[in-house]
Amino acid sequence: MTTGRPRLGVMGGTFDPVHHGHLVAASEVAARLGLDEVVFVPTGRPSLKEHAVVTEPEHRYLMTVIATAANPRFTVSRVDIDRPGTTYTVDTLADLRAERPEADLYFITGADAIAKIAAWKDVDRLWDMAQFVAVTRPGHRLSLDDVPPGAVTEVEVPALSISSTDCRRRAAAGEPVWYLVPDGVVQYIAKHGLYRGQDD
Numbered sequence: 001m002t003t004g005r006p007r008l009g010v011m012g013g014t015f016d017p018v019h020h021g022h023l024v025a026a027s028e029v030a031a032r033l034g035l036d037e038v039v040f041v042p043t044g045r046p047s048l049k050e051h052a053v054v055t056e057p058e059h060r061y062l063m064t065v066i067a068t069a070a071n072p073r074f075t076v077s078r079v080d081i082d083r084p085g086t087t088y089t090v091d092t093l094a095d096l097r098a099e100r101p102e103a104d105l106y107f108i109t110g111a112d113a114i115a116k117i118a119a120w121k122d123v124d125r126l127w128d129m130a131q132f133v134a135v136t137r138p139g140h141r142l143s144l145d146d147v148p149p150g151a152v153t154e155v156e157v158p159a160l161s162i163s164s165t166d167c168r169r170r171a172a173a174g175e176p177v178w179y180l181v182p183d184g185v186v187q188y189i190a191k192h193g194l195y196r197g198q199d200d
């Protein structure tokens with residue numbers, strides 16, 4: 001259905017670091033759903049991440065800015081990193097709704113994230129705040145068993161078997177991350193010595 005309202009994709013993530021799997025997912029969803037813009041929203045303090053050490057928000061924010069800079073439809077928001085406390089999507093969507101009252105919101109998540117959505121804060125409120133978009137991801141089965149009918153749109157995206165966990169492990173071990181993350185992000189990681197000596 002076309003409402004004539006701007007269509008704003010919201011790509012939330014820890015982005016530690018941002019990689020080509022994130023970028024291709026956002027680009028594909030934008031093309032398939034006719035989104036006018038995709039705003040990347042790095043988390044402040046993620047709530048369900050298993051690894052103990054999450055890189056400083058400012059580094060993750062800047063890597064996301066570098067990675068998205070060339071795409072005129074991609075932007076980056078500070079709403080989650082500027083809000084104190086744990087990051088919850090219910091707050092992300094409320095803040096973006098306040099900033100962009102004219103837009104329809106499409107929250108983009110991977111198959112692994114949507115599988116855990118029943119445990120998200122105030123999950124029952126989320127469905128009215130945005131349309132959810134679940135993208136395929138290698139190694140994860142996309143299941144919409146726990147979500148209300150029609151609340152989530154499935155989009156198959158080009159399969160890139162890349163994770164931030166593997167990028168961190170590689171950077172810590174001195175192995176290449178070239179072509180897994182954008183060139184500017186490779187250089188940013190090296191310049192700031194991110195992940196060096198880190199054990200997930």
Ligand SMILES: Nc1ncnc2c1ncn2[C@@H]1O[C@H](COP(=O)(O)OP(=O)(O)OP(=O)(O)O)[C@@H](O)[C@H]1O
Pocket residue numbers: 012013014015016020021022025108109110111112113135136137138157160161162163164165166
């Ligand atoms: N390769 C990928 N293909 C499709 N979706 C992805 C891919 N990598 C991440 N995503 C999705 O992007 C969003 C943000 O992901 P996140 O920043 O947690 O990256 P990650 O690679 O899953 O990180 P980590 O390995 O640290 O758990 C999530 O919804 C996730 O499912």
Ligand SMILES: O=C(O)c1ccc[n+]([C@@H]2O[C@H](COP(=O)([O-])O)[C@@H](O)[C@H]2O)c1
Pocket residue numbers: 011012013014015041043046047048049087088089090113119120121
């Ligand atoms: O709201 C929640 O309870 C919640 C729990 C886990 C993840 N999320 C959101 O899902 C997105 C991906 O999170 P992550 O941890 O996989 O990087 C990001 O925008 C998170 O804020 C949200």
